[in-house]
Amino acid sequence: MAKNTTTQGSADFDWEALTLDGYTQIERSEMSDRYEKTLTSINEKEVIQGTVVLITKKEVIVNIGYKSEGVIAANEFRYNQDLKVGDSVDIYVECQEDKTGQLVVSHRTARMHSAWLRVNDVLRTGEIITGFVKCRTKGGLIVDVFGIEAFLPGSQIDVKPIRDYDIYVGKNMEFKVVKINEEFRNVVVSHKALIEAEIEEQKKQIISKLEKGQVLEGIVKNITSYGVFIDLGGVDGLIHITDLSWGRVTHPEEMLELDQKINVVILDFDDEKKRIALGLKQLQPHPWDSLDTALNVGDKVAGKVVVMADYGAFIEIAAGVEGLIHVSEMSWSQHLRSAQDFMKIGDAVEAVILTLDREERKMSLGIKQLMPDPWNAIETKYAVQSKHSAKVRNFTNFGVFVELEEGVDGLIHISDLSWQKKIKHPSEFCKVGDEMQVIVLEIDRENRRISLGHKQLEENPWDVFESTFAEGSIHQGTIIEMKDKSGIVALPYGVEGICPAKHLKKEDGTNAGLEETLDFKVIEFNKESKKIVVSHTRLFEEGEDKPSASSTNAAKATKSASTKKAPSNTDQAVKANNQNSEKSTLGDLDALSALKAKMEKGE
Numbered sequence: 001m002a003k004n005t006t007t008q009g010s011a012d013f014d015w016e017a018l019t020l021d022g023y024t025q026i027e028r029s030e031m032s033d034r035y036e037k038t039l040t041s042i043n044e045k046e047v048i049q050g051t052v053v054l055i056t057k058k059e060v061i062v063n064i065g066y067k068s069e070g071v072i073a074a075n076e077f078r079y080n081q082d083l084k085v086g087d088s089v090d091i092y093v094e095c096q097e098d099k100t101g102q103l104v105v106s107h108r109t110a111r112m113h114s115a116w117l118r119v120n121d122v123l124r125t126g127e128i129i130t131g132f133v134k135c136r137t138k139g140g141l142i143v144d145v146f147g148i149e150a151f152l153p154g155s156q157i158d159v160k161p162i163r164d165y166d167i168y169v170g171k172n173m174e175f176k177v178v179k180i181n182e183e184f185r186n187v188v189v190s191h192k193a194l195i196e197a198e199i200e201e202q203k204k205q206i207i208s209k210l211e212k213g214q215v216l217e218g219i220v221k222n223i224t225s226y227g228v229f230i231d232l233g234g235v236d237g238l239i240h241i242t243d244l245s246w247g248r249v250t251h252p253e254e255m256l257e258l259d260q261k262i263n264v265v266i267l268d269f270d271d272e273k274k275r276i277a278l279g280l281k282q283l284q285p286h287p288w289d290s291l292d293t294a295l296n297v298g299d300k301v302a303g304k305v306v307v308m309a310d311y312g313a314f315i316e317i318a319a320g321v322e323g324l325i326h327v328s329e330m331s332w333s334q335h336l337r338s339a340q341d342f343m344k345i346g347d348a349v350e351a352v353i354l355t356l357d358r359e360e361r362k363m364s365l366g367i368k369q370l371m372p373d374p375w376n377a378i379e380t381k382y383a384v385q386s387k388h389s390a391k392v393r394n395f396t397n398f399g400v401f402v403e404l405e406e407g408v409d410g411l412i413h414i415s416d417l418s419w420q421k422k423i424k425h426p427s428e429f430c431k432v433g434d435e436m437q438v439i440v441l442e443i444d445r446e447n448r449r450i451s452l453g454h455k456q457l458e459e460n461p462w463d464v465f466e467s468t469f470a471e472g473s474i475h476q477g478t479i480i481e482m483k484d485k486s487g488i489v490a491l492p493y494g495v496e497g498i499c500p501a502k503h504l505k506k507e508d509g510t511n512a513g514l515e516e517t518l519d520f521k522v523i524e525f526n527k528e529s530k531k532i533v534v535s536h537t538r539l540f541e542e543g544e545d546k547p548s549a550s551s552t553n554a555a556k557a558t559k560s561a562s563t564k565k566a567p568s569n570t571d572q573a574v575k576a577n578n579q580n581s582e583k584s585t586l587g588d589l590d591a592l593s594a595l596k597a598k599m600e601k602g603e
Helices: 002-012 025-038 107-125 192-208 374-381 461-468 549-563 570-586 589-602
Strands: 047-055 059-063 070-073 088-095 104-106 129-137 140-145 148-153 172-181 186-190 215-223 227-231 236-240 261-269 276-279 300-309 312-318 321-326 348-357 362-366 387-396 399-405 408-413 435-444 449-453 474-483 486-490 496-499 517-526 531-535
Touching: 047 107, 070 104, 088 107, 104 107, 107 148, 107 172, 129 148, 140 172, 140 186, 148 172, 172 192, 186 192, 236 261, 300 321, 312 348, 321 348, 374 408, 399 435, 408 435, 474 496, 496 517
Parallel strands: 148 186, 236 276, 321 362, 408 449, 496 531
Antiparallel strands: 047 059, 047 088, 059 070, 088 104, 129 140, 129 172, 140 148, 172 186, 215 227, 215 261, 227 236, 261 276, 300 312, 300 348, 312 321, 348 362, 387 399, 387 435, 399 408, 435 449, 474 486, 474 517, 486 496, 517 531
């Protein structure tokens, strides 16, 4: 009976109303709603604020008002060594619950997110921010700004060049954001921009007081090959290399070094005073002002070669005092030469002062004056009709220039090279460097000119040819060239004659050809122009008899004689030949027979 009662009661029991903590399901639901209202509403992928409630060596616990607290690795707060419990920090909600039901948050991501928003605001407003210099990199420094690694170029560290970047590492500095690249998440900051405004104000004050001739103290800021930049306290000036010293300066590094303090004088500046020319040497007296007053033209001075040019050499005889030795004053020779042929930089030389202008501070020197002028005794050493050996230097169309000695040149006109040979250009007769025997024809001391001759060393053979090749004489010759239908005929003694085309006709009606040997009659002889005109046709057109055997033999003998070396008594040989020719022409048969017999016997 009892069993049935229990069963019946169990069936009627309200199990929904029964809870372990004494709350009904309805009560629990009401309490849950109340609790949810007390929690902060958070969304994933957004930045919220939390409060540090616990700090351990590995973790930082942050209360964000959520049902679970955020756990963040301690190294995310390494930048903030002063972090303590109760501090408010930014938190980025990455996930409300992970697989274990844990809230996933990040302070680093929150800083990055907030940093990009703030960096963009700073760029827009121009606000000055503070960053931590983390390390050095190529061309500049890496700076932590709001948790973002920004780049500080070396040129933006300071207004003056920085040579040691390491001195800034580990320090906090103020910056301005000057550039942001959203695509690559790059930020460029500048410290120089902060002080430029202050420096600009300083520049205005300094520049407003500048005057030419003013002496200021400055610091060597930069050294280049062309000059030195000086920091005058916020404004830069340039000392050009030529204004460093009165003497020659190869490179400014020889005189100054970086960060050196020096006094300079203002030489010039532009209207806006942005370019300031400075001088250093102007603070010292000019060396020309202290030059020995007893020094005059004609005095000897010693110095060192400091600059070389093709046209001459500059000799420093004292610091800042230089003289020019023009190449024409280095040798008595008239040949075009370079100054490098005589001296080089660093050579110690002795010279004579040629001109001296103390007002213009110019001096010309010479070294050839230390040697005797060969033209002073030119008439004695190279008297007219005297014979000498000379060296061929160069050619012109009208002659050959030869050197008798250093400083003494002469000209052999093309017409004075040879008595017989027709020379179109001197290079046909000799070449540069040849030694030639010459005879002095004329001396012009005032203009330093000597006329020389070469052919005059021999007797003029045309004086002899005038009788040998008299008009009407007959000679055997060979046609060696055809020119303008005329024939060039090789005659005895190496003489050439011209045979006009109409005079080449032979007795059989044909024309004489090249390399053909025939008898020719002289129809014109011009000693002045060295011209002989011959004719073969005239031998038979004028009704003259053909040359006899004795005449032919005489011509052959003449030709044979011409092939031999001319003896010293050329006049006698040519005279004998003319006599033979005259006898043949007169038809003296006895004499011809005797000559023929004599020649045959000789053979």
